[in-house]
Amino acid sequence: MRAVLCREYGPYQNISVEDVPAPAQPLAPGTVLVDVAAAGIGFANVLSIAGQHQNSPPVPFIPGTEAAGVIGAVVVDVTRLRPGQRVAISLPHGAFAEQAVAQADNVFPIPDSLDFGAATNFPTIYATAYGALVWQARMQPGETLLVHGAGGGSGLAAVDVGKAMGATVIATAGDEAKMAAARSAGADHLINYRQADFRAAVLDLTNGRGADVIFDPVGGEVFDQSLRCIAPEGRIFPIGFAGGTIPQIPANILLVKNISVHGIYWGYYGGWAKQPRTPEIITRLHGAMETMFRWQNAGRLHPLVHGAYDLADCVAALDVITQRRAIGKVVLTT
Numbered sequence: 315m316r317a318v319l320c321r322e323y324g325p326y327q328n329i330s331v332e333d334v335p336a337p338a339q340p341l342a343p344g345t346v347l348v349d350v351a352a353a354g355i356g357f358a359n360v361l362s363i364a365g366q367h368q369n370s371p372p373v374p375f376i377p378g379t380e381a382a383g384v385i386g387a388v389v390v391d392v393t394r395l396r397p398g399q400r401v402a403i404s405l406p407h408g409a410f411a412e413q414a415v416a417q418a419d420n421v422f423p424i425p426d427s428l429d430f431g432a433a434t435n436f437p438t439i440y441a442t443a444y445g446a447l448v449w450q451a452r453m454q455p456g457e458t459l460l461v462h463g464a465g466g467g468s469g470l471a472a473v474d475v476g477k478a479m480g481a482t483v484i485a486t487a488g489d490e491a492k493m494a495a496a497r498s499a500g501a502d503h504l505i506n507y508r509q510a511d512f513r514a515a516v517l518d519l520t521n522g523r524g525a526d527v528i529f530d531p532v533g534g535e536v537f538d539q540s541l542r543c544i545a546p547e548g549r550i551f552p553i554g555f556a557g558g559t560i561p562q563i564p565a566n567i568l569l570v571k572n573i574s575v576h577g578i579y580w581g582y583y584g585g586w587a588k589q590p591r592t593p594e595i596i597t598r599l600h601g602a603m604e605t606m607f608r609w610q611n612a613g614r615l616h617p618l619v620h621g622a623y624d625l626a627d628c629v630a631a632l633d634v635i636t637q638r639r640a641i642g643k644v645v646l647t648t
Contacts, residue, residue, distance in 0.1 A: 317334045378410035464493075465489070
């Protein structure tokens with residue numbers, strides 16, 4: 315089968331598409347073979363290929379942690395799934411290939427309303443937004459959600475999930491195209507952070523109170539200023555550090571504003587962190603996916619695909635990510 319192969323850690327430009335052996339048969343207990351139609355790409359793949367991610371497997375390896383396709387085979391101990399089902403999957407690596415093997419607990423049947431490219435949004439990106447806003451923030455209808463980087467995959471997912479939950483969403487982005495995407499996902503207010511002081515704008519939009527929940531994939535100065543436009547008892551999520559700087563969190567501001575900072579690493583829920591998952595976590599995971607797919611079927615979610623690239627064009631697809639040109643999800647197709 316064709317697959318993207320990382321033979322040594324380093325720049326992603328060094329990866330290549332090669333013919334590699336198909337997954338070994340028989341499958342290991344508790345696993346599912348999926349014929350991959352589309353695989354999602356994110357900045358975490360760049361870090362993994364460079365050996366700089368907490369989820370960097372030993373080389374050589376096939377990158378990719380999220381995909382969608384059709385089940386080709388299941389092991390006899392797997393009763394929840396069957397061959398021929400359309401599914402989205404998450405896995406620690408191996409998605410950038412024509413076939414992938416995933417743990418059955420990380421295989422999620424998708425509705426017919428969802429095409430394979432759009433489905434790659436759900437195993438990690440939409441799941442992270444859901445986990446942050448539902449499980450940790452416990453966000454309520456009518457609360458104000460501030461989403462930074464709202465034109466990228468993570469930001470758009472947070473806008474989309476936030477609106478499905480009934481929040482008033484303020485979205486920041488750096489150009490008109492990205493703001494238009496956030497508007498299409500349901501954002502109530504848009505701020506071009508290159509042209510306006512988002513801190514002042516958020517305070518103005520909330521009559522000085524600030525945002526109840528802040529979803530920040532950017533970090534750096536954006537995080538620092540977010541702490542100055544957050545509401546009392548607000549919750550802020552440092553999702554990533556696309557701005558290049560990891561912020562230092564001043565405990566005195568947490569104290570005087572009665573706010574909390576939440577971390578969310580999806581690998582803990584997805585099954586590739588060092589801590590083993592409990593049955594309760596797996597049940598929560600399946601419930602989250604089922605809820606989001608119901609929202610999708612009802613037209614309440616709008617997962618966006620920026621563009622689809624053949625496996626052979628994987629470097630060009632990663633260029634779109636590193637150059638911050640993506641509006642929505644970038645996918646590889648087989």
